[in-house]
Amino acid sequence: MCAKNSFLTSLGVEIYATGHRRWPDEVKARVVADTLEPGATVNAVADRYGVQPNQLSAWRRMAKQGKLVLPAIAPGEPVFAPLVVCDPSPAVRSCDGCPADERITIIIDEVRLELAADTPAVRLAEIVRALGAAGC
Incomplete structure (x- = not known):
């Protein structure tokens, strides 16, 4: 001891x-x-x-509960970034600056999902939430 x-x-x-x-x-x-x-x-x-x-x-x-602050993750380790989703205006380019005719690709482990760039933000959020609930 x-x-x-x-x-x-x-x-x-x-x-x-x-x-x-x-x-x-x-x-x-x-x-x-x-x-x-x-x-x-x-x-x-x-x-x-x-x-x-x-x-x-x-x-x-x-x-x-936020009453105890954990140490920062060491540099070089992967970190998660927030997912920001927005609907593009009809005559405007999509959120990330890509032309509206390009596709949105979501890859989680072995699941690859390609969607039209004009997919509504609400639908994208539903898909991401469903993939998370399914354990992907």
Whole structure:
């Protein structure tokens, strides 16, 4: 247990003689971020840091509510960009500057969907939402 205490102290966790610990928000955020790694489980991460899984789940709820700010994603890792959809005016080029006769292509994993450039924004949003619900 001495090694784990030394490890936690190196992260900035204050450990009192009674056994209580004071976890700085930055350390909580780092632990929560570890649970979001592919293949990670709350139980495994909780065990690694010596915290109860229910406490770690509470920290995850705090992060979802915006009460705990997670560390930024390291440069070079993929990030998600917001999808912006708008309807082009009849005599105007489409939103991305492409001619209106070009196609809109949506690719999610192995699903490739090509639509006319004048497809209404509402329909595009419905399609993207349906693909997301289907787990694509």
